Amino acid sequence: MNRVIPLQVSFGSIDNLIFPVILNDDSEMVLIDCGYIGSFELIKKAAMEVKVDLSKLTKIIITHHDHDHIGALGEFKKSYPNVKVISSFNEEKYISGREKSLRLQQAERIFKDIPDDKKEEALKFHEMLQAVKPVEVDICVKDKDTFDCCGGIEIIETPGHMPGHISVYLKESKTLVTGDAMVAESGKLCIANPQYTLDIEEARKSIEKFLQYDIEKIICYHGGICTERIKESIEQIVSK
Template identity: 50%
Template sequence: MSGLHLIEIEFEHNGQKQTITPVILEDENDAILIDCGYPNFIHLLEEAVNRHHVNLSSITKLILTHHDMDHIGSLATLKRIYPHIKIIAHELEAPYIEGKKKSLRLVQAESTFNALSDEEKPYAEQFISLLQSIEPATVDQTVSHKERLPWCGGIEIVHTPGHMPGHISVYLSVSKTLVAADAVVIENGELAIANPQYTMDLEEAIRSLKRLLEYDIDQLICYHGGLFRGDVKQALQQLIRNYTR
């Protein structure tokens, strides 16, 4: 028997309330966390996990969907406190998570800095500084598209590039659930592309949406927006149409 918990973390950023939704998969052998929040989020993560009667100390594995800071920001701290946790990521993302390659988000922010207005530059400098502060950590296991992992009733890795080259989603065939991470987000109750203006490859992101249509999905969970309420296939098809007209 396996369980699934949506770990909603509410916080304030720039005076606005925001929510991110990591996920925990649980069975008699494992408790697997998918993504771990911004830097300095360990306390918030712990509180959110505890609400589902799970302890961070019981986490056995951490699947990272990609190296954006809201997904890996607390990774190094989490690994320091709980060194037994096994870190898993796509083979293309591992060098960025481990600090062997410069964050693509940092490269993007630095390359666009000079084009910003004087009013925008202080915020950009703050963002760049935060990206530079992300502490790397070792990836213990790399995965690739359609790789099947035997934990928690069976996990299939779905490579969904676009937002980031090594971005992955996680498909749980037993419950027909897709943990989409940032492949899609929910805005005003509808599916959308996550920050299309900052998506590394928008055409690739659309192709990833088409790839998701290959799966039988009853439940779709987005990192930004939580559980989608509606016809998943129909909503994905509509989103694809919006970008391919």
């Protein structure tokens, strides 16, 4: 039996509500994105509440290297050392720590323009990004790569929010897991916050690729599940 299970995980406040996704079948269990630093136990608890035993985890797909998507990756790898970490080729160097996080580079670049009374808060953000533990990536993927497990998994390259961002299409259930390519706000699909999207026009072009797929459900890491007016909503985002 193949299952797609979005986990609802609250990290401190409603603003930090995230939706990692579990995929499983008789032989594989895959987690898509894994939360902030310190969210390992929260994700584990959320999984237990839906009767998912994370000790059976075999793979973790990382959509991109933002801290809220990879913060707990080091703890997952420590607890489940045999799990295989998957990312795009372009994201691997940041996840492994071989190059400085693009989000940290962005934060450092704009620091001089931040008002003095906000600089202390900004520096704490820098420290949080620097605290993310590097983890080696086991499998690098590119556009259209597939995995023959959990009903069929297809990788979609969706650069824009980050240059190496990927989304995941689940063939059997016709479900799209967007990472941060799109977010849901009150059930409405939107492009991710432009403030944190490194190339907004490229992000829009990436979203246009979703029109090629037969999608009945979308799971956004920020905002959760959308099932209504999917094609129309995507077309509206692309046309703006």
